[in-house]
Amino acid sequence: MLYDEQGWARRGEYGPKVVAFGGGHGLSATLRALRHLSRQITAVVTVADDGGSSGRLRQELDVLPPGDLRMALSALCDDSEWGLTWRDALQHRFHTDGPLDNHAMGNLLITTLWDLLGDEVAGLDWVAKLLHCEGRVLPMAAAPLVIEAEVDFGGKIRTIVGQSKVAKTEGKIKSIRLTPNDPPVRPEVLQAIAEAEWIIMGPGSWYTSVLPHLMLPQIEHALAKSNAHKALVVNLAPDGTETSSMTIADHINVIREFSKDLTFDVVVIDPSTLEDYSAADQAAKELGAKILLRQVSLGPGKLPYHDPLRLAAALRDAFEGYFGDVGEKE
Numbered sequence: 001m002l003y004d005e006q007g008w009a010r011r012g013e014y015g016p017k018v019v020a021f022g023g024g025h026g027l028s029a030t031l032r033a034l035r036h037l038s039r040q041i042t043a044v045v046t047v048a049d050d051g052g053s054s055g056r057l058r059q060e061l062d063v064l065p066p067g068d069l070r071m072a073l074s075a076l077c078d079d080s081e082w083g084l085t086w087r088d089a090l091q092h093r094f095h096t097d098g099p100l101d102n103h104a105m106g107n108l109l110i111t112t113l114w115d116l117l118g119d120e121v122a123g124l125d126w127v128a129k130l131l132h133c134e135g136r137v138l139p140m141a142a143a144p145l146v147i148e149a150e151v152d153f154g155g156k157i158r159t160i161v162g163q164s165k166v167a168k169t170e171g172k173i174k175s176i177r178l179t180p181n182d183p184p185v186r187p188e189v190l191q192a193i194a195e196a197e198w199i200i201m202g203p204g205s206w207y208t209s210v211l212p213h214l215m216l217p218q219i220e221h222a223l224a225k226s227n228a229h230k231a232l233v234v235n236l237a238p239d240g241t242e243t244s245s246m247t248i249a250d251h252i253n254v255i256r257e258f259s260k261d262l263t264f265d266v267v268v269i270d271p272s273t274l275e276d277y278s279a280a281d282q283a284a285k286e287l288g289a290k291i292l293l294r295q296v297s298l299g300p301g302k303l304p305y306h307d308p309l310r311l312a313a314a315l316r317d318a319f320e321g322y323f324g325d326v327g328e329k330e
Contacts, residue, residue, distance in 0.1 A: 016197040021199070028074070030203070032075050033308045036312040042135060045068045046140050047141055047144055051164030064114075069137055069139060073124065073137050082132060091106060136188075145179065146162065147166050148179060151174065152171050190219075190222050199229070223259070223262055229319075230263065271295065272295070
């Protein structure tokens, strides 16, 4: 039996091979949830961040932005005193009047290992060993990317360049692109997709963390032809910027603009966020998916963040084939 009587993965049981795509806080929430269900997790992380500590290291050293990679590693750390202590060390930020101000220690450690080893994946694997991670973290591409968006500001179209600026734009995004548009993808990413039993996309900043994965031809093609089950986890609320005018149905529909062949098995939606069930249901059906309505938020009156345990319960239902009311198995 894969799960115990509560539905969580038992120690000694590896669980399904799962690949999760995203970046930042959204991917971290997914990874914290998946750790209850599997010991075979691969996180594929966007590498377009150009702000804060990551942006400074990227500009000064011409490296991949390490911040989202660090957050994914921290989410997968072991729950022992060793793992949690090193997680806190990785997440620690310096607050000084000097050049170290706002740098995360983990960003510096990851960048150091890249410089020593000359290989980004090897460096991330070493940090994973340090944290006793239950899973692996891989960069989406082998080169840092730039996000550019055409944004409509009340009828005036402007080009916004850079992930940090696109994520905060208050206009309506009309189109988005990556530079370079067909960067090299690490073979480890393609191998993980080929071996996956489940693929999870979202939640997260839709245009700057989730959709960029589908903008890389190699990844989009591998996902479209994969025989793995696939789940799309939509956001709990508009982020106030890049998707402020988008409904839940819009979030689902935009997937088809970036991949004509990709299908999903299930779309996970918190009932409190659903404005129009019929519109969302139609959008899900066009992706080949069924809607899985579950409370996955922290709850009323709290910030619109995913609760790892509730999200884990929803994904467990998807893994086990429950798509209707709780306890109803198809």
